[in-house]
Amino acid sequence: MMGGNSVIKQQTLEDILTEKQLHQIVKEYVGEEPWQLMDYSIKPATEGLAGFLGVHLKIRLNVKLEGRTKTIYLFAKCMPFDNKPKIDFIDRNNFYRREMVMFQLIEKMRASEGPSPWCTRALVCNESILVLPDLHVQGYATRPHNRTLDLPHVLVAAASLARCHAAVASHEARGDKPHGFYREHESTLTEPNFVASPWLTAAAKLTANILTAFSTKPLKDIPDLEDKIHHKFLAACDDLTLYEDTLNVVLHKDMWPNNIMFKYENGLPANALLIDFQCIRYGPPSFDLMAFLYLTTSRLFREQHERKILHYYYCVFYDSLDEVAKRKVNDLGLDREEFLRWCERSRRFGLCEAICIFPYVLMDPVVAQKTFDDPVTFDKYFVEDRSEPVLAHANEDPIYKNRQLEVAEEFVERYVLNQPLEP
Numbered sequence: 001m002m003g004g005n006s007v008i009k010q011q012t013l014e015d016i017l018t019e020k021q022l023h024q025i026v027k028e029y030v031g032e033e034p035w036q037l038m039d040y041s042i043k044p045a046t047e048g049l050a051g052f053l054g055v056h057l058k059i060r061l062n063v064k065l066e067g068r069t070k071t072i073y074l075f076a077k078c079m080p081f082d083n084k085p086k087i088d089f090i091d092r093n094n095f096y097r098r099e100m101v102m103f104q105l106i107e108k109m110r111a112s113e114g115p116s117p118w119c120t121r122a123l124v125c126n127e128s129i130l131v132l133p134d135l136h137v138q139g140y141a142t143r144p145h146n147r148t149l150d151l152p153h154v155l156v157a158a159a160s161l162a163r164c165h166a167a168v169a170s171h172e173a174r175g176d177k178p179h180g181f182y183r184e185h186e187s188t189l190t191e192p193n194f195v196a197s198p199w200l201t202a203a204a205k206l207t208a209n210i211l212t213a214f215s216t217k218p219l220k221d222i223p224d225l226e227d228k229i230h231h232k233f234l235a236a237c238d239d240l241t242l243y244e245d246t247l248n249v250v251l252h253k254d255m256w257p258n259n260i261m262f263k264y265e266n267g268l269p270a271n272a273l274l275i276d277f278q279c280i281r282y283g284p285p286s287f288d289l290m291a292f293l294y295l296t297t298s299r300l301f302r303e304q305h306e307r308k309i310l311h312y313y314y315c316v317f318y319d320s321l322d323e324v325a326k327r328k329v330n331d332l333g334l335d336r337e338e339f340l341r342w343c344e345r346s347r348r349f350g351l352c353e354a355i356c357i358f359p360y361v362l363m364d365p366v367v368a369q370k371t372f373d374d375p376v377t378f379d380k381y382f383v384e385d386r387s388e389p390v391l392a393h394a395n396e397d398p399i400y401k402n403r404q405l406e407v408a409e410e411f412v413e414r415y416v417l418n419q420p421l422e423p
Helices: 004-009 019-030 084-092 095-109 151-173 180-184 198-214 225-239 285-296 299-320 323-331 336-361 365-372 378-384 387-396 398-416
Strands: 036-044 055-065 068-078 129-133 249-251 260-265 268-274 281-283
Touching: 019 055, 019 068, 019 129, 084 378, 095 129, 095 151, 151 180, 151 249, 151 260, 151 268, 151 285, 151 299, 151 323, 198 225, 198 336, 198 378, 198 387, 198 398, 225 336, 225 398, 249 285, 285 299, 285 336, 299 336, 299 398, 336 398, 365 378, 365 387, 387 398
Parallel strands: none
Antiparallel strands: 036 055, 055 068, 068 129, 249 281, 260 268
16 A cells, blocks of 8 residues: 555646636636746645545645746645545545535635634635645644643634634524524534444444553443443533524534644734634534533643633633624523533533544554555444554553543543532
């Protein structure tokens, strides 16, 4: 099998973009001015597996204009080139379609505009490819994929998430149909993995094996531990749904560090852009916020700062609503204290999501590419048992091991032993 990077290097621009798409992109940068493509380059966005749901590329176009040249820097995400099981998995789960309908909504809301945008526009977005401006060229950067965020980064990202939720709430409040986005795209937003699925069963098996292998607490001695974890995982997944008695919005649902890009002023994070909308869902905004906290912070950090972050998010969210949406939120009784109750109600899902995706997103990208991007073993590790490669890497990488162990222990303590802990 050829590695992902070897395959990428063989791709031409014509393999990735149609002529129409290329003209559409260049027009965004040069308008109606005549141009000619002089040359281009294509390279992997990062070494190894930058993301699980596609191939990530950096594209540079040099175009000739009247008396000058212009360089256009792009980021592209497209279907894998050589992994049919993964391509089938992506198609079955509507990942690219989810992102497409989200960027269509972003265009309707004009959400990428303003002094502190929470997203960027898509130059091309369909059911097989996404092209964005290369945000690194605009001064944005991601944090290390396996490290937790500090308080300044968390607050900036939480503010962008709050503005995202407020933009959707305001847009829908002006519509004539309740839950209009969800009703229009319900089949696309259906969740095939965080339900009673082989993938979730395999996640419960791995979680029990991580506790057995690494925990120094008596949790691993709980009878029928794997079955009990699986039962609580199912309950956590059932928690995330549309609720008629509170506010529902489009949820990003995948806010780990690689999907948040920060811009800095004087060395401090000043704004955050949310990227990668392939996993969007629909439900109360607290589910997004709690999942974000579990995907990006440590248990000690949450014990010290969680309540401050939840209050800060709510202030930004409410202040960002238009007057129609504020009236709706008020009518629903979603004040600050009610929102905090929803956060506690959302905690179980946030923990469950972190446990389920940490084996992939925290792994060293080069190792992850060899492990999870091989068509020979893709289905086995996806639906049967991924314990062997995950435990092996955990024995070599203490950050990888400890972060997974921490959320597994907290989940079992809170929801299997039924010992409620203070938030």
